[in-house]
Amino acid sequence: MNGQSHLVLGVDMGTSGARAVAMTAAGEIVASASAKLAAFSDHHRDPLGWWQAVQAALEDTLAAIDPMRVRAIGIDGTSGTMLPVAADGAPLATPLMYNDPVDDAAILETIAAHAPKESAAHGATSGLAKVLSFQSLPGVFRVIHQADWLAGHFTGLYDVSDENNALKTGYDPVARCWPDWLARTGARVDLLPEVLPAGGPVATISPPAAEALGLPRDVVVVAGTTDGCASFLATGADRPGDGVSALGTTLTVKMLSDKPLFAPEYGLYSHRIGDMWLAGGASNSGGAVLAAHFSAERIAELSARIDPRTETGLDYYPLTKPGERFPIADPQLAPRMEPRPADDAEFLQAILEGIAGVERLAYERLVSLGSPELRSVRTVGGGAKNTTWAAIRERKLAVPFLPALSEEAAAGTARLALSGAREAGVL
Template identity: 85%
Template sequence: MSGESALVIGIDIGTSGARAVAMNEAGEIVASGAAKLSAFSDDHRDPLAWWKALQATLGDVLVAIDPIRVRAISIDGTSGTMLPVAADGAPLATPLMYNDPVADRAVLDGIATHAPKESAAHGATSGLAKLLTFQALPGVFRVIHQADWLAGHFTGLYDVSDENNTLKTGYDPVSRSWPDWIERTGARVDLLPDVLAAGAPVATISPAAADAFGLSSDVVVVAGTTDGCASFLATGADRPGDGVSALGTTLTVKMLSDRPLFAPEYGLYSHRIGDMWLAGGASNTGGAVLAAHFTAERIAELSLRIDPETATGLDYYPLTKPGERFPIADPELMPRMKPRPADDAEFLKAIFEGIASVEHLAYQRLVSLGGPALRSVRTVGGGAKNPGWAAIRARKLAVPFLPVLSEEAAAGAARLALSGAREAGVL
C-alpha cells in the first residue's frame, strides 16, 4: 500500500504508562492513545503490565483509524531497562529498570577495568552490569531491553535490538559492533542481541500478532530506540546543529552532530541515529531553582513585569546546592545567585538569565568537543511556556527558535517507523 492513506504507528513505554500515535506519511499525527501501567499492576517492573498497557494504548489508536492502513510499527522504551528471557520470550526474572543499580562490586570492578573510559557501559545502572547479573540464570536465551521484548511480541524474535538501547550495554556505535572487551568483563557474549540501526526494518509482523490486532500480514516491525532519543526525534529536529533544550526540573540540552562526541568527564556520549549522532548533557540548573524561590503562580505574575530585551547585569549560575555535571564538571561548584535585587521580578529575571547563560555554555561545550555550530533550538518542558524566558534565551543563543512538532516520545518512534517503512519499500 502506498499514497496518502498509509500510516505508521509509534509506541512509547515508560515507567508510568504507554502511549501510541498513528502518523501519516507527511509526519502528521492522526490518532493517539494512552494507558497507565497502574491499571494493570502495582509493580512498574511487571513485564505483563507493560504488554497489557501497550495492548490498551494500541487498541485506542486502532479503533480511531482503519488498521489495514498501517504499514509499520516501532517501539521505544526506557534506556537501560533489561530482562532475561527464554527463547520464546518468557521473562526469567524481574526486570531491572533503567535506574536500578547493581550492587555486586566484582561486576562493577570488571566493567571499570575493561571498558574504555568513553563507553556508556560504566556505572551501577548500566545495561552491561545487568547482563552480568542475569547471565547465570538457568535457561537464559538473551538479556534484552524493554523495547526489544515488546517488539518481540510482534515478530516472535527476542534476540534483536537497536544501536541506541544497546549503548549502555557496551555496544560500539562507531564500529557498529559488540567490542571484544565485553567478554573480558566475564559477560556471556552469546546472550547479547543482534543489533540493527534505529529505524531499520527488523521483520514482518507475525501472523498471530497481525490477527490479534487486525493488522495487515505485511506490516513491518522497525528497530526502535530509547525514550530519550525518541523524544528528541519527536520535535522535528533532523539536521546537524539542530538543538533541543528541555526546561524541566533540570536543564538538558541535546544536539545532532555529524560526528560522535564522547566526554566521560561530563557523562557525555553519543547515540547513533542514521548517519548522524545525538549528543547532549544535563545540568543541575533548571526549574528546581525557580521552584526553590517562587511558586508557579508567582512566576507567572512576576514574568509579566519583566523586560526581556534588557539585561540585569547580574551574573548568576543558578543551583539549589553545590555541584554541577554539565557544561561544567565540578561536584563542588557553588551556586552564584548574589546579590539579590530587592525587586522579586528583577531577581526572577536574573535567574532566567543565569539559566540561559548555562544553556548557552552547554551548546558551546558541545561545539568545543567537536560538534557543529548550533543552527536552531527547539524547546520542550514546562519552561517552554514562559514567553519572557524564551525571549531572554533567544537573545543569549542568537539562533532561530523553531516550533516543536510534538513532545510525545511515541511520535519519535513513529518517525523511525516511517524511515523503516520507506527502507522496506512498503511506503
Template identity: 60%
Template structure:
C-alpha cells in the same frame, strides 16, 4: 485514507502513548494509557504491555487498520530485564535510574571500559546485565523497548544501536566490543544490534490477529525515549538543537560526526546517518520547583522583563555535583546573593539555567560539532514566555516550533524509514 500508516509507540515512566503517521509526517491519530490504570508498579512488564496494548488499540480504533504497514517502539534508556527463550521475564527489571551497588562488579567494568563508552557508571545497562546474567534460565538480557518489540514480533533478541549504547555497544565500529567479555559478561546473552529504523521482522501472526492487522506489518527497530523526542520535533539537519526543559536541562545537537567527551559528560547516538550529541545537566526545572510552585512561577514570570539582566551569575543546583556541560561531582551551586524580590530571584535562576544551556551548546561546538543554528524546545519550561525570551538573548539563533512534543511521533518517523527501506513507500 488510501496511504500507508506507520505507528510509533512510546513507553515512558508513567504510561504509553502511540501515534499513527502518514509518509508526509502528518499525525492522524493518537492514543494513550497510564501505567497506574493497570497496577501500582512501574517495574512490572505485564503492566508495561497492558499500557502499550491499550494505547495501540486506542490509535487503531481511529484509523483503517488495513493501511497500517509498520510499528516501532521507543522506551526508557537503560531499563533492562532478563528473559528466557520464550521472552518470559525472569526477574524484576532494573529501571533506567536504578543503581547497581556491587562495588566489585563495578570495579570489573572500570578496569577494562574505554573512556568513550556510554556504559560508565552504576546505572549503566552493562552493570545491570552483569547482575542479570546469574538469573537461572536467562537466555537474553533485553532493554525495555526490545521486549515490547519482541512481543509484537514474536521473537526476542534484537535491539537498536541507541538503546545498546549504555550497555557498551560501540556505535562507531558498530559491534559489541571485545572488552565487554573481559568484564565477565557472557556475551551470548546480549541481543543482536540493528540501526534505528531497520526492519526486524513481520508482526507475529497471533499479534496480527489480536490487533486486527495484516500479517505483513513490519516491526521496525526503535530507539530511546530521548532520541525519539528529538526526532519528533522535526529537527533533521546538522546544527539543529533541541533543548528539553523538564526537571533537568537536556541538550541534543544533530552532528555530521560523533562527539565523545567523557570529561564533559558528552556522548553520541548514531541516528538516520548522522549523530546526535549532547548531555544532561543537574540543573533545570526541579531547582525552580524547589523554591516556587507552578502557579507562583507562572505569575511571577508574567512580570519579568527579559531585556534587563539581573547581573547575577547563578548556577542553579540543589546540591553539589554536575554532569554536563562540566563533569564535576563537587561542582558547587551558586544561588546567592538572593534578591529580596522573589520575582528577581526566579529571574536570576532562569538566567543561570539559560547560561548553562549556552555553555552546553558552545562546549559541543568546541569539541567539533557544527555551530548551533536553530533551537526547538520541549518540556514544561518551553511554555514559559519569559524563560524563552531570556534564552533567545543568550543563544542568538532562531527558535523554531517543534513539530510534535510526543516521543511516539519520533518513533513513527523511524517506522517510516523502515517502510522506505523495504519498498513499502
C-alpha cells in the same frame, strides 16, 4: 492503496504507562491513545503489565483509524531497563529498571577495569551490569532491553535490539559491533542480541500478532530506540546543528552532530541515529532553582513585569546546592546567585538569564567537543510555556527558535517507523 493514505504506528513505553500514535507519511499525527501501567499491574517491573498497557494504547489508537492503512510499527523503551528471557520470550526474572542499580562490587569493578573510559557501560545502572547479574540464570536465552522484549511480541524474535538501547550495554556505535573487551568482563556475549540501526527493518509482523491487533500481515516492525532519543526525534529536529532544550526540573540540552562526541568527564556520549549522532548533557541548573524561590503562579505574575530585551547585569549560575555536571564538570561548583535585588521581578529575571547562560555554555561545550555550530533550538518541558524566558533565551543563544512538532516520545518512534517503512519499500 494510495500511498498518501498509508500510516505508521509509534509506541512509547514510559515509566508510568504506554502511549501510541498513528502518523501519516507526511508526519501528521492522526490518532493517539495512552494507557496507565497502574491499570494493569501494581508495580512497574511487571513485563506482563508493560505489554497489556501497550496493547491497550494500540487498540484505542487503531479504533480511531483504518488498521489496514498501517505499514510499519516501532517501539521505544526506557534506557537501561533489561530482563533475561527464554527462547520464547518468557521472562526468567524480575526486570531491572533503568534506575535500578546492580549492588555487586565485583561486577562494577570488572566493568571499570575493562570498559573504555568513553563507554556508556560504566556505572551500577548500566545495561552491562545487568547482563552480568542475569547471565547465570538457568535457561537464559538472551538478556535484552525493554523495547526489544516488547517488539518481540510483534515479531516473535527476542534476540534483536537497536543501536540506541544497546549503547549502555557496551555496544560500540562507531565500529557498529559488540566490542572484544566485553568478553574480558566475563560477559556471555552469546546472550547479547543482534543489533540493528534504530529504525531499521527487523521483520514483518507475526501472523498471531497481526490477527490479535487486526493489522495487515505485511506490516514492517522496525528496530526501536530509547525513550530519550524518541523524545528528541519527536520535536522534528533532524539536521546537524539542530538543538533541543528540555526545561524541566533540570536543564538538558541535546544536539544532532555529524560526528560522535564522547567526553566521560561530562557524562557525555553519543547515540547513533542514521548517519548522524545525538549528543547532549544535563545540568543541575533548571526549574528546580526557580521552584526553590517562587511558586508557579508567582513566576507567571513576575514574568509579566519583565522586559526580556533588557539585561540585569547580574552574572548568576543558578544551582540549588553545590555541584555541577554539565556544561561544567565540578562536583564542588558553588551556586552564584548574589547579590539578590530587592525587587522579586529583577531577581527572577536574573535567574532566568542565568539558566539561559548555562544553556548557551552547554551548546558551546558541545561545539568545543566537536559538534557543528548550533543552528536552531526547539524547546520542550514546562519552562517552554514561559514566553518571557523564551525571549531571554533567544537573545542569548542568537539562533532561530523553532516550534517542537511534538513532545510525545511515541511520535519520535513513529518517525523511525516512517524511515524503516521507506527503507523496506512499503511506503
